[in-house]
Amino acid sequence: MPEHVILFAGPMGAGKTTAIRTLSEIDVVSTEAANTDRLQADKDTTTVALDYGEIAVGLDDKIRLYGVPGQSRFDFMWTILQQRAMGLMLLIHADAPNPVVAVGDQLGAFLDLANRGGLVIGITRSELGPRDVVDRVRTVASALLPERSIPVFAVDARDYEQMRTMLMALISDVEERAEMMRASR
Template sequence: MRQQDNKIIFTGPVGAGKTTAIGSISEIAPVKTDARASDMTLARKAETTVALDYGRLSLEGGVRVHLYGTPGQERFDFMWEIVSQGALGLIVLVDNTRPNPSADLQFFLTAFKALLNDAPLVIGVTKTDLSAQPSAEDYANLMEKFGLRPPILEIDPRDGDDVRQLLMALLFSIDPGLEG
């Protein structure tokens, strides 16, 4: 962890809960760039992120964690590399109600491969109350194929405690000496 400013990226498909997760833990009113959905996203939700989401947390010792959420649509992938510059870690949220959440996860791992060469990963599986499959074990097996063993947590992005656990798993991956 850096002494002052640290950047964490939240990514994943449309509707996985990125905007909600950032809003549930940010100590400031989150910056959102939502616009009315006009494509196939409209089938999942009325509004969608078109640029990025931003929130902030302060830790002990004046350390700040800046939280950036990417848009989930592939047409905004040009922004992902830009937003990722200088990031210390990546949180991928996977919506278990989507038609193929394992393929979604693989897509985002590939899209953020450059960041993952230098930064740790944590996976948050959302909407498991609506669809229990794939299971956390299924995702862990998939990660093995990528040679990765990230923490995988089932979370509700509306629950600040769930999102804090996800973020703490990432922060401990970055700096195992952190105090809770």
């Protein structure tokens, strides 16, 4: 049975845990701890190892949803989890101090996965950030990965249909990249 692993990454407070809870068909396994970095994100808890959820595909197949911690001090989990992943759902919150810089930082941290797997970017809390944040993020992503056409969405991580649309775009990108790899052999 092939393994289908999707990684959710982004800075603390971007909505990774919420997105996984929205999509998962099982109770999500979370490793939440008290947030001691209120300057980075004003929230009570933060992920310290991973979040895990699943979506059934047919009788015996699953899409495994892994969320990584948003703080770089836990970047060893980024390395471990991206090795098995086939796609990256990068979430950035528009009301971050500089969401465009955050995209560059995150894409740099997950460059191996971004180069070999599927990639989509979701901008959460877009109504709280600059009006042109989606366009600016798209421009930065295109500059960092010029050979890719990267879908960028304004999303609410709590909205099932929006997260499902993002997931379907990612799966389409994964399949397209796999076909390109087969054709190049």
